[in-house]
Amino acid sequence: MGVVDFLNRYGDHLMRAIFVHLQYVFISVGAGFIIAFIAAVLLSRVPRFSKVVIPVLGIFQTVPGLVFIGVLFIYLGMKPITVIIALSIYAIFPILKNTYTGIINVDDGLIEAARGCGMSNFQILYKIEIPNAMSSIFSGVRMSTIYTVSWAVLAAMIGLGGLGEFIYRGIETNNNVLIIGGAVPAAILAMTLGYGLDLIEKKVTPRGLKGGR
Template identity: 60%
Template structure:
């Protein structure tokens, strides 16, 4: 183990930092855009029935093909990876935000309107809090997916844990494959757990699903 660390330790730490950088930036961008689009589409459900299937088409494009297109357009730059990953990160957040808001019971919205709240106040104080579980689920899904998609950065020479995986597959070296795959899996679990912790910390007690004994 010590020999393995002395050989690959510095490279592995650098790959983890690069991978995490791609994931955090891409998910942050995807979350903001996805949440905003989800809110806007929830206001026009008639249009959303047309727009949502069109947007979902992006999810069917193979990641390698999309990042290749970005590479031809932008070149070998981190921005290429970030745009590609952020695009994929948008839809889970968008879909869950849209669904979560539409599933808010009408009586709560009507009660808030009867109290004299504005449309923005209803959105901010009623709809988004009640839809928060669905939104966090979309964020968690988006983050975990992005961790796996980020290995594609290595295909265009932009680093990350994918370097170990692709070097291992081309040289038939299982050790290198595991050096890339295991940290990626751990990273996905840790980021998912962090989102769960953040959700518990910022969800009012009365809205938590856990039953305190």
């Protein structure tokens, strides 16, 4: 079956699946980002405590997504919220870790200079620490986004749509075309979103922070 035939037959379905998939990704990464960002900022105030906490959080990250969605499914049932909660939680860690590291790695000299100029702690955070941690924060978001695109495939496991639907149905019916028809758009989606984030990063990064310092 050629690409054209495939699109004629499944085009509408594919568009719907991509839309659902994107929704999962955006909502989950968005929610994950808010939680991760706040948590990272708070953790960066207490680095000694964070040195213990962050590795522990990292361990949770290794629990397979399949298991996690399965468990949530038991408690919450077959609702989109099940998928979103699971994906959000997975999206948190890379953003949290990168944001935290980015903030902690801001040169002590800058912090001292900022304090010496009379900035308050909050001013130091949003005028100096966050802007200088931006590239690290962006790479966390990029990582989470790309992961979430692939993890969102699992939504289909509990019958909640997205590109995973093609893949699962293909596996069940032994139809390679359907598997590829789900996998290729998912890969393209991941790359496109990653590229989009790069563009945004370039746009918002001041010239002084670009290129190796």
